[in-house]
Amino acid sequence: xxxxxxxxxxxxxxxxxxxxxxxxxxxxxxxxxxxxxxxxxxxxxxxxxxxxxxxxxxxxxxxxxxxxxxxxxxxxxxxxxxxxxxxxxxxxxxxxxxxxxxxxxxxxxxxxxxxxxxxxxxxxxxxxxxxxxxxxxxxxxxxxxxxxxxxxxxxxxxxxxxxxxxxxxxxxxxxxxxxxxxxxxxxxxxxxxxxxxxxxxxxxxxxxxxxxxxxxxxxxxxxxxxxxxxxxxxxxxxxxxxxxxxxxxxxxxxxxxxxxxxxxxxxxxxxxxxxxxxxxxxxxxxxxxxxxxxxxxxxxxxxxxxxxxxxxxxxxxxxxxxxxxxxxxxxxxxxxxxxxxxxxxxxxxxxxxxxxxxxxxxxxxxxxxxxxxxxxxxxxxxxxxxxxxxxxxxxxxxxxxxxxxxxxxxxxxxx
Amino acid sequence: xxxxxxxxxxxxxxxxxxxxxxxxxxxxxxxxxxxxxxxxxxxxxxxxxxxxxxxxxxxxxxxxxxxxxxxxxxxxxxxxxxxxxxxxxxxxxxxxxxxxxxxxxxxxxxxxxxxxxxxxxxxxxxxxxxxxxxxxxxxxxxxxxxxxxxxxxxxxxxxxxxxxxxxxxxxxxxxxxxxxxxxxxxxxxxxxxxxxxxxxxxxxxxxxxxxxxxxxxxxxxxxxxxxxxxxxxxxxxxxxxxxxxxxxxxxxxxxxxxxxxxxxxxxxxxxxxxxxxxxxxxxxxxxxxxxxxxxxxxxxxxxxxxxxxxx
Numbered sequence: 001x002x003x004x005x006x007x008x009x010x011x012x013x014x015x016x017x018x019x020x021x022x023x024x025x026x027x028x029x030x031x032x033x034x035x036x037x038x039x040x041x042x043x044x045x046x047x048x049x050x051x052x053x054x055x056x057x058x059x060x061x062x063x064x065x066x067x068x069x070x071x072x073x074x075x076x077x078x079x080x081x082x083x084x085x086x087x088x089x090x091x092x093x094x095x096x097x098x099x100x101x102x103x104x105x106x107x108x109x110x111x112x113x114x115x116x117x118x119x120x121x122x123x124x125x126x127x128x129x130x131x132x133x134x135x136x137x138x139x140x141x142x143x144x145x146x147x148x149x150x151x152x153x154x155x156x157x158x159x160x161x162x163x164x165x166x167x168x169x170x171x172x173x174x175x176x177x178x179x180x181x182x183x184x185x186x187x188x189x190x191x192x193x194x195x196x197x198x199x200x201x202x203x204x205x206x207x208x209x210x211x212x213x214x215x216x217x218x219x220x221x222x223x224x225x226x227x228x229x230x231x232x233x234x235x236x237x238x239x240x241x242x243x244x245x246x247x248x249x250x251x252x253x254x255x256x257x258x259x260x261x262x263x264x265x266x267x268x269x270x271x272x273x274x275x276x277x278x279x280x281x282x283x284x285x286x287x288x289x290x291x292x293x294x295x296x297x298x299x300x301x302x303x304x305x306x307x308x309x310x311x312x313x314x315x316x317x318x319x320x321x322x323x324x325x326x327x328x329x330x331x332x333x334x335x336x337x338x339x340x341x342x343x344x345x346x347x348x349x350x351x352x353x354x355x356x357x358x359x360x361x362x363x364x365x366x367x368x369x370x371x372x373x374x375x376x377x378x379x380x381x382x383x384x385x386x387x388x389x390x391x392x393x394x395x396x397x398x399x400x401x402x403x404x405x406x407x408x409x410x411x412x413x414x415x
Numbered sequence: 416x417x418x419x420x421x422x423x424x425x426x427x428x429x430x431x432x433x434x435x436x437x438x439x440x441x442x443x444x445x446x447x448x449x450x451x452x453x454x455x456x457x458x459x460x461x462x463x464x465x466x467x468x469x470x471x472x473x474x475x476x477x478x479x480x481x482x483x484x485x486x487x488x489x490x491x492x493x494x495x496x497x498x499x500x501x502x503x504x505x506x507x508x509x510x511x512x513x514x515x516x517x518x519x520x521x522x523x524x525x526x527x528x529x530x531x532x533x534x535x536x537x538x539x540x541x542x543x544x545x546x547x548x549x550x551x552x553x554x555x556x557x558x559x560x561x562x563x564x565x566x567x568x569x570x571x572x573x574x575x576x577x578x579x580x581x582x583x584x585x586x587x588x589x590x591x592x593x594x595x596x597x598x599x600x601x602x603x604x605x606x607x608x609x610x611x612x613x614x615x616x617x618x619x620x621x622x623x624x625x626x627x628x629x630x631x632x633x634x635x636x637x638x639x640x641x642x643x644x645x646x647x648x649x650x651x652x653x654x655x656x657x658x659x660x661x662x663x664x665x666x667x668x669x670x671x672x673x674x675x676x677x678x679x680x681x682x683x684x685x686x687x688x689x690x691x692x693x694x695x696x697x698x699x700x701x702x703x704x705x706x707x708x709x710x711x712x713x714x715x716x717x718x719x720x721x722x723x724x725x726x
Contacts, residue, residue: 046501049494073505075497080533084490087530090483091458091494097502099494117483216507223479223495225454225512230474232482234466 025203025269032195035163035202036102036128036188037062039170041072042210046097049077049088053107054140055192056130060102082107086114086125093123094231096222098174101125104192105132108146112153118185119154119247121231122220124177125185126170127155131292131343132192133379141380142192143343144291148353154247156186156254157321159291164202166190168271169318171210175261178217181253189320191293191343193380205269213268251322258319275324277316280306281331284313286395289332289358290341291317294383298341301388312392320354325361332362335369336399339391343377351408370398373408387412416608417615422449432475433467437640439630439647440464440519440546442604447515447544447628448478450614455513456481456495460488460522463553463632464546486526489534489543492516496539513618514541520561521551524585535594535623542617543625545587548632556635560585563655565703566687568635573690578699583706591625592661598624600660600669605629605647609658609669616660629656637686649681654711659718668718675711678704 030038037059040048048067050060060078067076077092079085082103093099103111108129118125129147133139147157158173160166166188173186190196205213223231235243255275262273279299281287288298295316302312315331317324332338340355351359355373362368374391377383390411398404427448434441440463458481459465465482468475483491492514499512516534518527523545531543550568551557558571562580567573571580591599598620602610610628617624631647633640650656654675659668679700682688691700715721 046505047494047497049497073501075501077493077497077537079490079493080529080536084487084493084530084533087483087487087490088494088497091481091491092498093494094481095495095498095502096507097498099498114484114487121483223456223481224508225456225479225510228477228479230469230476230480232480233469233471233474235471239471 025205027201028204029199029201030163030167031058031197031199032163032166032190033058033130033197034062035167036170036190037066038204039167040100041066042205042207043098043100043171043174043214044211044216045072045074045100047075047077047089047092047099048101049079049085049092049099050101051079051082051085051103051107053082053104055132055142055196056102056104056107056128058196059128059130082110083114086111086118089125090114090117090121090123093118093125094121094223096217096219096224098178098217099123099125100127100174102128102130104130105134105146108150109134112150115150115153115155115185120243122183122247122250123185124183124217126173126177127185127187128166128170129187129189130192130196131189139379140192142194143378143380144189145344145378147187147189148344148346151321151353154184154251155321156182156184156251157189158186158318159189159320160195160318161293161295161316162195163198163200166195167202167204168265168269168273171205171214172261172265172273174214176254176258179257179261180218180220182250182257183220184250184254189292194293203269209268213265254319254322255324273318275317275319275327276331277318278331279314281313281315283311285311285335286337286339286392286399287313287315287332287335288339288341288388288391288395289315289317291320291343291354294341294343294377297383297385298388301385301392305392310392310396323357323361328358329361329365332358333365333368337395338369338371339374339395340371341374341376341391343375345375345378370402370404372398372404372406374411375408376411381412383412417611418608422611427451427477429475429477431473433470434463435634435640437633437643438463439604439632439643440548442643443546443610443628443630444517446604446607446611447614450611450618451478451513452615452618453513454510455515457515457517458482458488458491458495460516460518460527461485461553462519462522464517464519466553485522487530488516488518488522488527489531492541492543493534493537493539496541500540516541516543518543518545519553520545520547520549521559524560524587528590532594535591535596535625538596538622540622542614543623544614545625545627546630547627548630548635549584550632550635552632552635561587564706565691565699567690568687578690578696579687588627588661592664594623595664596623596625597621598660598662600625601627601629601656601658603629603647603651603656603658605644605651606658606670613660635687637689638684642684646681646684649676649684652676653678653681654707655681657711657714659714666717666719668715668720671720675708678707
């Protein structure tokens with residue numbers, strides 16, 4: 001399910017000893033939660049306001065330890081609810097401070113109302129979401145129902161596959177969010193338990209490298225007594241729409257800012273990121289498109305199928321909002337069939353949220369692939385290599401016949 | 416007590432906002448800002464004051480002002496306070512900032528109570544000012560848990576069977592004091608010197624402090640806009656809204672009332688209590704008087720004052 005360490009070594013330039021321009025990186029064993037807490041500490045964050053919820057708890061525990069032991073000079077506001085966590089984060093961010101938080105599932109749902117404030121008031125808060133199913137029935141395990149429920153809150157949304165990516169994207173998300181052209185909040189989504197609790201070895205930057213990459217935030221505006229500002233004024237029908245239109249414009253600046261940031265991060269870390277990650281897509285005829293840790297399983301199966309000569313590929317979206325349309329279209333346009341594998345149901349909709357987005361961009365592409373949606377892994381149900389093989393087989397059938405039998409399939413479920 | 420002639424001439428609350436004539440909360444905001452001592456930021460819960468003073472592109476606030484939501488003024492204040500504190504410590508800022516959260520009774524007694532409790536428990540150095548006009552006035556006079564017994568609102572109408580709001584007004588001051596914070600006080604726009612003193616004391620306290628200010632609403636109370644201050648005074652003089660402070664748990668009565676005026680003198684000026692003056696509701700009126708007397712005596716007792724015969 002996870003990427004092997006050897007795969008990282010492909011992109012990490014090894015330390016060549018004295019005289020090398022590449023610095024050795026510290027190797028540490030960390031879970032996704034711990035990796036994000038460590039990145040938060042290194043980012044010289046000013047305020048973290050958070051409330052514990054499984055499977056995010058370890059992130060707040062680690063961070064509060066850093067504060068208690070004086071390893072970071074920050075205010076940890078241990079609030080009484082997620083609603084207050086996000087409210088305090090918004091208040092803190094408005095002062096120009098660097099603010100981060102984390103949550104999951106019901107906590108994210110409770111924050112929902114306040115998330116619109118964070119984006120509407122252009123607060124570049126970075127929040128780790130340890131993705132978890134929503135009640136009822138209550139379930140503490142991983143799926144993407146929580147973030148998909150808050151999909152339209154105006155936040156940048158990044159999905160990661162493993163603790164290394166969780167660490168790297170936390171740092172990069174801050175820089176993207178705080179860029180004056182963007183100034184929008186961002187979530188870094190890590191799959192509950194699969195990424196949040198799985199311990200892996202990862203390469204860490206030094207504190208100096210991080211502070212070089214992430215200097216103190218330069219806010220576009222800030223609330224300070226020296227220059228009184230009224231923030232959060234009432235906008236009637238004569239002004240509201242303009243504010244929202246500008247917010248969308250800021251969202252549209254994300255791709256080029258992201259490219260700039262990932263490029264800079266690559267020079268520091270020697271790890272290359274972007275909006276999407278592809279595997280064997282150059283000559284692929286069929287492919288799976290997914291988010292988060294599912295990509296590891298999909299790649300493993302795709303590699304096995306490639307060995308048998310089948311032209312399969314995998315597309316993983318790192319960036320889900322804004323939707324990386326241009327980058328994606330060129331990668332998937334010439335496929336014969338595309339299966340979208342997603343971990344959330346959009347009840348009553350023709351497709352899940354992810355597949356709806358993919359389908360909507362494909363309509364502009366001539367000779368577009370046949371597309372179908374696969375929902376799996378709800379409430380932490382394992383997504384096995386066998387499940388993925390079935391999806392590739394189905395995609396093969398669709399490619400051969402040109403007929404999609406089920407636009408929306410549910411796999412790995414008793415029916 | 417600060418004398419009116421000694422008040423700052425500087426007006427941090429600008430005229431021209433859209434609040435009603437005789438609006439108690441509006442008066443309470445202007446007075447509140449007379450107590451500010453230096454760099455100050457205000458965060459305001461959704462409500463009459465918020466919507467009517469900041470209709471974009473206008474603002475009545477000459478201090479930095481933040482509105483986010485209805486139920487989270489105390490939580491937003493927590494974030495502001497934490498951030499200013501750490502920015503000062505890190506040398507990013509070089510002056511301390513006083514943080515004031517403002518909410519109406521709906522945003523404080525009801526939907527914002529949890530956030531307020533959390534912020535008080537954490538001990539943020541901020542002041543929460545609740546302007547209490549005893550109902551959700553911004554949305555059209557719906558009852559809140561601050562609405563007193565017998566008051567007619569649009570969701571507790573004076574019907575033929577149920578004569579206005581049932582149940583008592585929530586004791587917010589006691590709830591706040593139960594957090595063992597340094598300073599909690601009741602105040603009234605009818606006693607500006609006392610009120611301004613209390614806001615200043617609350618600001619000067621290190622840690623969380625609450626000022627609960629009584630602020631009549633002519634529209635919601637169906638009263639003459641010219642009577643707002645008179646009503647605010649009568650509420651104190653009848654024992655309906657005693658003015659006291661709780662310093663480190665110790666109660667002190669600030670405005671002493673020799674002999675309380677009968678409650679009916681206060682109620683009869685307000686259309687929201689008009690139905691209580693029908694002969695068939697005399698028992699309801701008597702019950703209200705009885706409750707006020709009992710509560711007043713209890714307050715006197717808490718303040719170490721001797722109860723006097725009332726009514």
